[in-house]
Amino acid sequence: MTTTRDDALALDAADPLAPLREQFVLPDGVIYLDGNSLGVLPRATPGRVREVVEAEWGQGLIRSWNDAGWITLPQRVGDKIGRLVGARPGELVVADSTSVNLFKVLSAALALASEGEPQRLDVVSERSNFPTDLYIAEALLRERGGRLVLVDAPEAILPRLDGHCAVLLLTHVNYRTGRMHDLAALTRAAHEAGALVVWDLAHSAGAVPVDLHAANADFAVGCGYKYLNGGPGAPAFVWVHPRHADRFRQPLAGWMGHASPFEFEPGYRPASGIARYLVGTPPLLSLAALDCGVDTVLAAEPLGGIAALRAKSLALTQLFIGHVEALCPQLELASPRDDAARGSQACFAHPSMAYPVVQALIARGVIGDFRAPDILRFGFTPLYTRFVDAWDAAAHLHAVLAGGEWRRPEFNRRQAVT
Numbered sequence: 001m002t003t004t005r006d007d008a009l010a011l012d013a014a015d016p017l018a019p020l021r022e023q024f025v026l027p028d029g030v031i032y033l034d035g036n037s038l039g040v041l042p043r044a045t046p047g048r049v050r051e052v053v054e055a056e057w058g059q060g061l062i063r064s065w066n067d068a069g070w071i072t073l074p075q076r077v078g079d080k081i082g083r084l085v086g087a088r089p090g091e092l093v094v095a096d097s098t099s100v101n102l103f104k105v106l107s108a109a110l111a112l113a114s115e116g117e118p119q120r121l122d123v124v125s126e127r128s129n130f131p132t133d134l135y136i137a138e139a140l141l142r143e144r145g146g147r148l149v150l151v152d153a154p155e156a157i158l159p160r161l162d163g164h165c166a167v168l169l170l171t172h173v174n175y176r177t178g179r180m181h182d183l184a185a186l187t188r189a190a191h192e193a194g195a196l197v198v199w200d201l202a203h204s205a206g207a208v209p210v211d212l213h214a215a216n217a218d219f220a221v222g223c224g225y226k227y228l229n230g231g232p233g234a235p236a237f238v239w240v241h242p243r244h245a246d247r248f249r250q251p252l253a254g255w256m257g258h259a260s261p262f263e264f265e266p267g268y269r270p271a272s273g274i275a276r277y278l279v280g281t282p283p284l285l286s287l288a289a290l291d292c293g294v295d296t297v298l299a300a301e302p303l304g305g306i307a308a309l310r311a312k313s314l315a316l317t318q319l320f321i322g323h324v325e326a327l328c329p330q331l332e333l334a335s336p337r338d339d340a341a342r343g344s345q346a347c348f349a350h351p352s353m354a355y356p357v358v359q360a361l362i363a364r365g366v367i368g369d370f371r372a373p374d375i376l377r378f379g380f381t382p383l384y385t386r387f388v389d390a391w392d393a394a395a396h397l398h399a400v401l402a403g404g405e406w407r408r409p410e411f412n413r414r415q416a417v418t
Ligand SMILES: Cc1ncc(COP(=O)(O)O)c(C=O)c1O
Pocket: 097, 098, 099, 100, 130, 132, 133, 171, 175, 200, 202, 203, 223, 236
């Protein structure tokens, strides 16, 4: 375990990824441990968005759809994200939100899984999955019939993959605890049971290694505003294995997913491949910002890419966990201790004071978040988080607890976003 602040500073001095931090605007006096919720602003983004607004929109006007390549940006940014999750060029597009993309792929997966096996109607997922995933599944199943089967522990998944299971719907890295599934093993198990798998990569893309092709996965969606640093409300991404991509007309049949949008035909003909998962006009300003964000992650490629980021992320969470456990015995580790099962976050639980402690930390400039009912959540983005940040954050946490700072009334008033 790293025991002194100087040890942490020495790790930073020896860190080959340290220069990547220069890509970001980081406010003075802030230790940002919430990049798993909203990534940090890349330095390149304001200039690029200004260029899109002033030159491409302001001067180019509608010509920019062709001249500036706006119309192909969902595919071009999609190809870049594909490099981070093991998708091949032309297989992944940026579109809509994670929630909406989930609706599209879950519809497709349910239709495909029940082909020739009409009794396969159910979706198996975890009660701890991100709520939007469960809500979307619930709504779809209300229309189609079939049950949403929720398990309470990862070990309970396999027994539920029976002849009624159409789709296994999982989030790779749990939003609350950071627990990470074995994506390849669970995909294999679902296939052996005759089911398809939908993976939510919201807390994975840009943070942990994912190889969708090597895992032979079926469908995946993910988020642009977390580890991809695309900015608040950045568009999301959707990937479908090429063996499925042409087989289903996803239900949101919009003109951007048409084979020839500018023929303006009255009837829908889906584009081939992943392009049919596009729906409406892409949000260009947000896409341009996401492009800059994805570039900040790709900038790690010459330095070892995702494997190097993962190694640093594990070292950061190890340091933080070790230090917090040594200083704050009243908190219980809620993330897996096993590196292989932990994403890029480190979370602790406390039954009553988790929320005010997080608020007191934020007042000190240490920004993590609270996830109901009892989780203090800290995300570690190795692109810009330093070892000394992990060390200092643990020291602040100790100070907040030891001094009773969290008891102050202003830290106990619940805000809309926690
Ligand atoms: C795992 C997971 N899935 C889905 C979502 C929802 O994403 P969106 O609100 O962009 O649709 C989130 C948002 O935080 C998430 O963490």
